[in-house]
Structures are given as structure tokens and as C-alpha cells.
Amino acid sequence: MLKRFVNVKDEEVGSVLLSFVYFFTLMCGYAILKPLRDEMATAKGVKNVSWLFTATFVVMLVAVPAFSALVSRWPRQRVIPLVYRFFLLNLLGFFGVLKLGVGGDHVARAFFVWVSVYNLFVVSVFWSFMADLFENEQGRRLFGFIAAGGTVGMLVGPFLVSLLAEPLGATNLMLFTAVLLEVSARCVRRLSRGGPTTQPRAAVAEAPVGGGIFAGLRLLFSSPLLLGLGLQILLYAATSTFLYNQQAHIVAGLASGTNARAAAFAGIEFWVQAFTLVLQVFVTGRLMTRFGLGLALAVAPLLTGLGFLGLAAVPTMGVLIGFKSLRNASHYAFERPGREVLFTSVDRETKYKSKGFIDTVVYRGSDTVSSWLYTGLDSLGLGAAGLALTAVPFAGLWLAVSLWLARLQQRFSARTGAEAPALAPTADAAR
Template structure:
């Protein structure tokens, strides 16, 4: 039955289904935790959120090089299970502390920071592992279906939160995420055995890998195209932060208690993922293949600009939910795949190192600056309407960067697919 939808070989079926389950459980577990984190972010009022964003960025500056050092020194078959076990034990500790209400507000804030770091690594580690298990030719055929597992997980997770948060209690949902994370860890072990026994991968295929943030930064500075890609991510993150603060404020006004607020966050995430899945299956391929990257890249900033204008005119929760659903779907279903296509035109050094730097440090740095900027504008007396209007020029700049990137991609295609970044020196490539 799977072969009707996916170009999969007989010997690959079990691994593809296992990878689908792996990504589903990973993202479903995270999607259950995210509404809980968002509700905890309201503890002590919305004014404390800039400090949480700053702390998250500082922790990220330590976590990214630490992770790079681990994978550079030890094979992934050792590193991945240990990382999952670390996060699993952390989850259980948070469950006990929150259940016993030990230092409730400080623990909630630490949990907020912890999950903000965790969500970066789960996706990065997953796709790194997929690249180890499957060959390039297999990835072209199979990764689309495997990615749908993550989208499905991000759809099911908020649905469960929306239905279980009030009758079961938000804290108890952490146990569901812990179980799902253990299933993800078991999938890693099973897929490693499949790669060895069926793919006949040599032991060296799981050996230590190199990499580092500084190399990615050097390539980023040297390439105007990579700088534009970084600016695109920065503007997306900045407008996301503005929208997130609006969401927290509106949910805090409507929700009567922690359970109802958690359920509201879960419902918002559910609608975002539902629309994303619909666009991924029905629209993404058609837009990119028929209209090109320019149209696909332009949708998200246009939706963002119009959405903030609508939110400025009618600052109510219903408008925000519709705005966030359309924006999230256009980003995950159209802009993000298009951006990954752009990264296929850079050299391998830039693809792995500069992309890592952009997706982590640039993204979290933008979060932090935007959070403090939003706080400053609020202190100057700007309400929700003023903050929404302040985000519109950012969306306009984002649109301009996106159109520049699409023009550069067309130019490079006409010139024969030259790479966007300078080739790394031999010694850098060897690292």
C-alpha cells in the first residue's frame, strides 16, 4: 500500500515506516510540550519574556559548540542515545518538580528555556541521523514521506493538548512526551541495526564527524547570498517574536486559568499544523514547480504584512488564530522548503556549517533582540495596534530579501549552477 504513494523498494519499507514513526513521536512529543511552555511563559506576567529569550540565547551559545564537540569526538551511535536519555531524564525531573509545586515559578521559567533549546536539537539531530542511514539517492525518494511524519506529529500533539489539558492537567501531559521520546530513542537503535544489516554500511559510516560554528560564520561573512539567507531568517524570527508576544497577551486575557490557557495554545498550534499539512500535500509542489521559488518565498512575508495590518485593525484572538495559521502554513509548506532548495546550491562546507549557524545563533539572536525591542516599544506606550504596525516594515524588508534570493537563484541557474559561497580551503574541508 505504501508503494502507491512513495517510490520505495521492498527492503526499504520497514526503515521508511520506522523513520516516519521516529519523526512522528519526536515532533508529537515536542508539540505536546510547546503549549505547556507557552503557558508557563506567562507566569509572572508577559514582561518577563524578554529575559527568557535572552537566557535561551545565552544557553544556546553554550549548547551549540558543546554538541559540535560531542559529535566531532564520538560516533553518533553513542552520542544520539545519550542526548535523548539526557532530555528524557530532564523531562522526568521537571514532572516531579512541577507536580510537587517546588519553586513553581522559577522551575516554570527554567522549563521554558530548556524546551526552547531542546526544540532546536531534536530536528537537527533527526535529519543528521537520516543522512547517515539513507544514501543520497534514497533521500530524494523517501525524505518527503518521512518529513510528513513530523508534520503529522505536530498536528496530533496540539490536538491531544487541546482535548486533555483541562481534564488531565497540563503537568501530567509531560509523561506522554516522555514516553514518546523513549519510542524515538528506540527507533534510533532499530534503524542503526537496519543500516548495518540491510544497507551494509561499514562501521566508519557512523564515525565521528567534524564541524563548528566559527567555520560557518566565516563563510557567512564572505558570501552576499549567505548573508541574505541569514537576513531572511532574522526577519522571520523577528516577526515571529512580535506575533508571539501578541499571542501571549491575548491568550492571557481570554484564558481563565493555566489549563484553559494551555488548551488555547494547543488549539492554535493544531490549526497551524492542519493548514500546513493541507498546503504540503495539495499546494507546495505545484507552486514551486509552476510559479518558481520567487512566488513560494514571497507568500510568507506578504501574509505576515497583511496579517499584522489586520491584527492592528482588529486585535482579537480570532484574528490572531487565523493570521498565525496562514502565516505558519505558508512558512512551513512554502518558504522553508524553498529555502532548503536554495541551500542545495551552496558548497558542502557552507551547507552544513553556515546553515547551522544561521538556524541556531542567528535565529535565537533575533529572538532576543526582538523581545527587548518589543518591550521597549511597549514601555514607550505602544499598545497591540502600534506593535502590529511596527512589524509591517519588517515584513516588507523580508519580502525584498526573498525576491533578491529568488533572482540570484535564477541567475545562478542560467550560469550553470555555480555555488553561492566560495569553496572552502582544503584544510577546512578536511575538518
């Protein structure tokens, strides 16, 4: 039956399905943790969010090179399960502390930072592992279906939280993620065994992975394309932070109690992922083929500007859910894949080093700066409407940069005589 929807060969079916399950368990587990993290941040006061983003950025500066050093010494099939089980032990530790009721605000803040770091690693490590297992030709055929496992996981996770948070207690749902994380580690072990299903390159699979993320900084400042991509992700992250703070304000004013807030956050995430799945299945391919890269890159910033205008006029939960669903779905389905097309015109060192720097350090740095900017503007008494309007120029600049990048890629393709490259599937998640 799978072959009716995916261009998969008989010998690949087992590995593709296992990879689908692997990504599903990772993203479902994260989707359970995310509303719990957001609830804790809201419960401790939205003004603390700036400090939490700052702490996340600092931890990321330490964690990313530490992980790079780890994979430079040992092969990934040993490192990845070890990393997942390290996170699993961390999660059980948080669960025990929260159940005992000790630590208070400090534990809640630490959990926020931990989840924010965790989500980067589970997505980035997954796709690195997929690239080791599958050849380039296989990836073009199969990664779209594998990526859908993550989208389904991001649908199921919030649904479970909204359904079970109040009857079981939000904290107890952390055990679901612990189980799913162990399943992910076991999927890595199964896939690492190789065989005719994935045809892994044995020498690569057994060899340690060298290089480091900060090596991409030099390349970043040597290319207009990379600088544009860095500015694009910076503006996306800045508008995301403004929207996150607006969400925290609105939910805090409408939902009272830990479980109710967790359920509210989960409800938002459910509709975001539901709409994303619809776009991925029915719209993305047709839009890219018919209208090209420019429109794909423009949809998310355009909807962001209109959404903030809507929140300024009517700051309600309904407008928030509609805005966030449209914005995030268009980002995951159109803007993010479009940005990946731009990376196909650069060399491999740039793809793996500069891209990693942009996707992590630039993103988290923008989180930190924009969060403090939001806090400063909030302290001036702008109010919800004023803060929403402040984000509109950021969305406008994001739109301008995106259209410029699309034209740059168009000129590059015309100059080289190359056809527009096929879209590479991505793993955002982070969302």
C-alpha cells in the same frame, strides 16, 4: 499500500515506516510541551519573555558547541540515544518539581528555556541521522514522506493537549512526552542496525563526526548569498517574536487559568499544523513547479505583513488563529523549502557549518534582540495595534530580501546552465 503514495522500494519499506514513527514521536512530544511552555510564560507575565529569550540564546551558545564536541568524539548511533535520554531525565526532573510545587517562577522560566533549546536539538539531530542512514537518491524519494511524520505529530500533540489538559492536568501530560522520547531513542537503535533496508555507509556510521557550528561564521561574511540568507532568517525570527508576544497578550486577556491557557495555545498549534499538512499534500509541489522559487519565498512574508495589519485593526482570537495558521503553514510548506533550494548552490562545508550557524545562532539572536525591542516599544505605551503595525516594515524587508535571493538563484542557474534543483525536504519546528 505505501507504494501507492511514495516511490519506495520493497527493501526500504521497513526503515521508511520506522523513520516516520521516529519523527512522529519526536514532534508529537514537542507539540505537547510547547503549549505548556507558552502557558508558563504567559502565567508569569509577558514582560518576562524578553529575559527568557535572552537566556535561551545564552544557553544555545553553550549547548551547540558542547553537542558538536560530543559528536566529534563518539559515533552518532551512540550519542543520539544518549542525548535523548538526557533530555528525558531532565523532563522527569521538571515533572517532579512542578508536581511538588517548589521553585515557583524560577522553575517555569527554566522550563521555558529548556524547551526552547530542546526543540532545536530534536529536529536537527533527527535529520542529521537520516542523512547518515539514507543515500542522496533515497532521500529525494523518501524524505518527503518521512517529514510528514513530523507534521502528523505536530497535529496529534496539540489535539491531545486541548483534549486532555483540563481533565488530566497540563503538567501530567509531560509524561506522554517522556514515553515518546524513549520510543524515539529505541527507533534510533533499531535504525542503526542497518541492513539492506537503508544500506548505511558503515564507515561513516561508525566514525565520530567532526567540525563545529561556529566555523561557519567566516564563510557567512564572505558570501552575498549567505548574508542574504542570514538576513532572511533574522527577519523571519523577528516577526515570529512579535507575533508570539501578540499571541501571549491576546490569550492572556481571553483565557484564565493554567489549563485553559494551555488548551488555547494547543488549539492554535493544531490549526497551524492541519493547514500545513493540506498545503504539503496538495499545493506545494504544484506551486513550485508552475510559479518557481520567487513566489514560494514571497508567500510567507506577504501574509505576515497582511496579518499584522489585520491584528492591528481587529486584535481578536479568531484573527490571531487565522493569521498564525496561514503564516506558519506557508512558511513550513513554501518558504522554508525554498530557502533550502538556495543552499544547493554552495559547497558542503557551507551547507553544514554556515547553514547551522544561520539556523541556530542567528535565529536565536534575532529572538533575543526583537524580544527586547518589543518590550521597549510596549513600555512606551504603543498598545496592541501600534505594536502590530511596527512589525509590518520587518515583513516588507523580509519580502524584498526573499525576492532578491530568488533572482540571485535564477542568475546563478542561468550562468551555470544548471537546472533548478529538486526541493530538499526540511524539518522546521520548530518550529
